[in-house]
Amino acid sequence: MKLQRFISLSFILIALTLTCLDRRVASWSSSEAVTFNNQVVRVLQRRCQVCHHDGDIAPFSLVTYSQAKLFAEAMREATGSGKMPPWKAGDGCAEIDGVTRLTTEDREVFSKWVEGGTPEGNPEDLPPPLRFDDAWPLGEPDVVLEPDRKFQVNLGDDFYRCFSVPADLRGDRFLTAIDVNPSARSIVHHATVYLDAKGESQRLDDADPLPGFQCPDDAQFAKTSPVYWWVPGQTSQFEKDGAAWLIPGGASLVLKIHYHVHHGGGGLDRTAIGLYYARKPVIKQLRVLSLINDTFTIPAGEPNYALNASSPPVGSGGDFHALGIAPHMQLLGQDMQIEARSGDGTLRCLVEVKNWDAHWQRLYQFTEPVAIGAGTRLNLAAHYNNSRSNPENPNFPLRNIGPGEQTDDETCIAFVKYTLDAESRQPSAPEIDSVTIDSDDRMVVTGRGFSAGADLLIDGQRVRDTLNHRKKKKAAKHLNSAVDWKQFVATGKRVSVVVLNTDGVQSPAVNFTH
Incomplete structure (x- = not known):
């Protein structure tokens, strides 16, 4: 009994000590001076420097103390108003992942730093750059695609340009990630990748x-067919829960780039697309539902013109889960809301953008998939300002505006990324019987269940010149590599081979030893 009482008193004393220590630390933290080297640079690294560094889309760098001090007042104003970092989706709808806006504490860091005279602080407080x-x-892609030539963009340019890039896949292929890597990051404002299975873009x-x-x-x-949305500062992610994009063999990808040169002198760009092959069984195919109104005219001088679009009601057995939504308007857009109306009339807001900015278009990915049941209809409501009160209006004198793909046209679209509830794909079942080196010095793998376009992996590394047997009857039983296998297999070294x-x-x- 005495021992139990002693232990209880000990825990109480420890708890009181920790509580007092926490309060002392909190009091010290709230009263300490805000410096660049301690607090400011950490917020900049977490939220700002991904765009605000030399050579990227932002017009100035915020990496060093001297750079940040020069723009200290502008930072306080932009962060205090919520203009920066840009995040346009409002609260109160489905919860969105990857929110970039600053917390109240982050905004106070800039405010207190300016009020305190923008001190640099102790150099020992600086985190690694x-x-x-x-x-x-995400690491080196399995396939990197590029337009065949660089494209020249000049100072003052503000337009969209599309590029058709053959995927050159050896068969239908599931991708768990797609990424975009501009070669001239300071002029690429955002980009969308589309799937073109019919050859429209190549013509x-x-x-x-x-x-x-x-x-x-x-x-x-x-x-109808966007598969990836890219904006500066965004990091691509691998898809979750066995979902992937299906790219048919022979298809092309279309890279639609918004070029906007507002600083520097323009440049040559050759933006690349990175494709990442699925390496876990794909259970569901990612799909896109388009909410679109493409038969409108926004009258000249109209400050609050409403446009709407709707999907048909979800049919019986067509239930799905929405993973994210990408609203799309141009410079006249003011706001857009996408909501789900169930069969019993219940409304649920999915995404609402109250202060639209055409320069910051993106896919808003939900934290958790949103269930859309039978009988539900998705509705889009948007407003446009085609008057002189809109500082972004590119048309003077004012004119009626219809649908189009350039910045002085207008669009009314929302793309809904989703998976079908009823779909559960039957996974393949490849098996290896033997691994040999033939008389032509090729690695030959035989077995069964090899899909058209299958790859060899040696110690986890993809063998890029893998080919199925050219005879159709043997294609599912025979894979070979003429050259690439040699970079992974040294004489006498045991390696792991996987299809x-x-x-x-x-x-x-x-296991295989050469």
Whole structure:
């Protein structure tokens, strides 16, 4: 009993000590001077420097003390008003992942720093600097696609340009991530990647003497088949829960880039697309539902013109889960709301953008998938300002505006990224029987269940010149590599060989020694 009482008293004393210590630390933290080296640079690294560093889209760098001090008052004003970092989705709808806006505490850091005279602080408080380079954040892609030529963009340019890029896949392929890597980051304001399975884009690209082509108003791929949205400062993510994009063999990807040169002298750009193959079994295919109004005219001088679009009601058995929504308007757009109305009339707001900014378009990914049941209809409501009171209006004298793909046209679209509840794909089942080196010095892997376009993995590294047997009857039983296997296999070294099918399923590993 005495021992129990002693232990209880000991825990109480420890708890009181920790509580007092916490209060002392909190009191010290709230009263300490805010300096660049201690607090300010950490907020900048976490929220700002991804764009505000040399060579990127922001007009000035905020990496060093001297750079930040020069723009201290501007930072306090922009962060205090919520203008920076840009985040346009409002609260009160479905919860969104990756919110970039600052917390109240972050905004107070800038305010107190300016009020305190922008002190630099102790050099020993500085965290290690961030590194900014051309590396792919998710690691080297399985495939890197680029337009065939660089495109010249000049100071003052503000337009969209499209590029058709053949995917050159050996068969249908599931991707768990797509990324975009501009070569001239200071002029690429945002980009969208579309799937073109019908060859529309290649014909348009071939007909234009310049690299790429003018993004058309009536292309089917632009209305129905986006697969990736990129904005500066955003890091691509691998898809979750066995979901992936299906890229058919022979398809092209269309890279639609908004070029906007507001500082510097323009430049040559050759933005690359990175494709990441599924490496786990794909259970569901990612799809896109388009809410679109493309038959409108916004009258000249109208300050609050309303446009709407709706989907048909979800049919029986067509239940799905929405993963995210990408609203799309141009410079006249003011606000947009997408809501779900269930069969019993219940409304749920999915995304609302109250202060639209065409320069910051993105996919708003939900923290958790949103269930959309049978009988539900998705509705879009948007407003446009085609008057002189809109400082972003590019049309003077004012004119009536219709749908189009350039910055002085207008759009009324929301793309809903989703998966079907009823879909549960049957995974493939590749198996390896043997691994040999033939008389032509090729690695030959035989077995069963190899999909068209399957790859060999040696110690987890993809063998890029993997080919199925050219005879159809043997294609599912025979894979070979003529050259690339040699960079992974040294004489006498034991390696692990796996077949990676296009649906992300991997065969059991087989050990091989050359």
